[in-house]
Amino acid sequence: MAGPHDTRSTVDLGAMLHLRGQALEKGAPIALPLVSSSMYHLPGLPDGSAAYGRADNPTWEHLEHMLSHLEQAEAISFPSGMAAIAAALFATLKTGDRLLIPSDGYYVTRRLSDRFLSRLGVEIVERPTARFSEGGFEGFAVVYLETPSNPGLDMMDLAAVAADVRAAGGVTIADNTTMTPLGQRPLDLGIDIVVASDTKAMGGHSDLLMGHIASRRSDLIEAMREWRTFSGSIPGAQPAWLLHRGMETLDVRFDRMCTSAQILAERLSALQGAPKLRYPGLPGDSAYVLSQKQCLRHGFLMSLTFETEAKAEAFINTCALIRPATSFGGVHTSAERRARWGDAVPAGFVRLSVGVEPVEELWNAICDALPD
Incomplete structure (x- = not known):
């Protein structure tokens, strides 16, 4: 187990399994x-009863109960990770605000910001994850971060960034x-809102699109629920x-994968x-010290950089236990060459x-598939 804590001392996972059963x-x-x-049976005044499927669903409620237990904060579910990200951004930004995002994070977040938020008068500023704090955070209404970065696996100090942004x-x-x-608990480190694509490891079986947000601030939760x-x-x-x-x-x-x-x-x-x-779990990796400090595990993602695109494709496509796919976090080991999506990484x-x-x-x- 990496990091200073055991996940079981942070979240009662046995209780999570039995949240529904206890009632x-x-x-x-x-x-x-x-x-x-x-539709729901609704005679008379609503009085807080379930009324319409766009606002109420018992299956969501049980899911969000489990998510809230896991995050130890109120959680709201969404139809994809990007839907959760969009909710967090659109609920917290307005015309004239400045948004800081990682230049090396998930590329769709950058595209959403550039193509839509910027048209609404939000100024977008990008910085690389490894140098994210350079320049400070004064004047930014929202600071959006991702650590480890996807796909480069650089990291930033969540607690330090959270404290500096709050002070600003x-x-x-x-x-x-x-x-x-x-593997990592941003809310415990002072972050205001967590977003996640549950399409990945949370769902784990590559058969759904889902996302969620979580926050301990009731004003932010209300805005994102609206x-x-x-x-x-x-x-x-x-x-x-x-x-x-x-x-x-x-x-x-997650334990098996990590x-x-x-x-x-x-x-x-x-x-x-x-x-x-x-891989952040290797002592020689540039993210190792920070991963040891703020993470409970080092994760299940790593990167391999081959000499050429051809060697990278041959490795992905010939390994019997690797599925070529653009997502991650499922029960099947998967891999992809990220340059094909325009990420600023080598072709291999x-x-x-x-x-x-x-x-x-x-x-x-893996050994059988590695090029000579």
Whole structure:
């Protein structure tokens, strides 16, 4: 276990599994029912009862109960990670505000900011993750950050940034997709809003699109909940049900993925002729000290940089236990060459997401696929 804390001392994961079960009446189903109704029986005045499917859904409520327990903060679910990101940004920014975002973070966040927020009069400023604090945070209404960065795996000090932004009068939003609340806890470090794509490790089975936000500030939660209701950016009942089921095995899957990633990274770093490797759990990595300080695990993502695009593609496409795919965090180990999406990385850069395969089988398959 990396970092100074055990995840179990932070979140009671056993209680999370039984949140629904503790309130069941005799004869009730243990598995969460899937409710897809758009209308509810509503005689008389609403009086706080469920009224309409754009604002109310029992399946969401149980999912958000679990998410809130995991984040130890109020959580709201969304139909994708980008829907959660959009809610956080549009609910906190107005014309004339300045937004600071990472230049090396998830590229769709940058595109959303450039193509839509800038048209509404929001000034967008970008800085690289490794030098994010240079220049300070005065004058920024919102500071959006992502650590480790996707795909480069650079890191920034969450607690230091959160404190500096708060002192400057701004709001912080942290994308915690790559680490999940079991690997890193931004809210505990002073961040105002956490966003995540639950399409990735939280769901874990590559069969849903979902996202969530969490915050301990009631004013921000209310603003983002209103955004969801008024914009119609609501999750479907089926994906919400799938995410609830996936989260019941998150602890087991995340532990296996992170443990395997650490083993693979250590072996690859010692392998003569292996491609250039980045993994925050290696003592020689530039992010290692900070990862030890603020993370509970070092994660399941690593990067391999091959000499050429052809070698990178050959590795991805010939490894029997790697699926070529553009997402990550699933039970299947997956990889992709990120330059194809325009990320500022070498042509031979590969993001590798370690799955739950037996680590020795995975190691052998990786070795077989590495170029001579």
